[in-house]
Amino acid sequence: MTLVPLGEANGRDAWVVRADDGRSFAVFALEDGPRVTDAVCPHNQGPLEQGWVRDGQIVVCPWHWYRFDVDTGACETTSQYELGTYPVREHDGVLVADVGDPPRALSWSERLRAHSHGDG
Numbered sequence: 582m583t584l585v586p587l588g589e590a591n592g593r594d595a596w597v598v599r600a601d602d603g604r605s606f607a608v609f610a611l612e613d614g615p616r617v618t619d620a621v622c623p624h625n626q627g628p629l630e631q632g633w634v635r636d637g638q639i640v641v642c643p644w645h646w647y648r649f650d651v652d653t654g655a656c657e658t659t660s661q662y663e664l665g666t667y668p669v670r671e672h673d674g675v676l677v678a679d680v681g682d683p684p685r686a687l688s689w690s691e692r693l694r695a696h697s698h699g700d701g
């Protein structure tokens with residue numbers, strides 16, 4: 582489990598926070614509380630914190646305007662993509678996102694096996 586402090590909005594609607602392991606996440610300050618998602622768009626790595634929030638909880642990617650629900654991660658534009666979303670809670674008096682564990686690096690044999698099955 583990795584907890585990432587959200588920091589302060591300081592007038593911003595969205596910003597990026599980083600975990601110690603190098604992963605980046607976007608924070609969206611919505612009316613009913615902050616939401617945390619992957620920082621980049623699953624379509625082609627667009628910077629989601631530079632997008633627009635519409636209809637209360639839909640972030641529109643600034644690069645190709647794909648729409649993602651920041652609560653569920655579902656893509657309204659195509660079911661081909663899904664955005665990572667992470668729960669927010671209070672920890673030691675500050676708001677944090679629980680971003681889980683970093684993905685485990687695959688060994689070479691695992692990579693070759695995944696490749697032979699068409700996964701990599």
Ligand code: FES
Pocket residue numbers: 622623624625626627642643644645646647
């Ligand atoms: S990179 Fe986000 S919609 Fe293409």
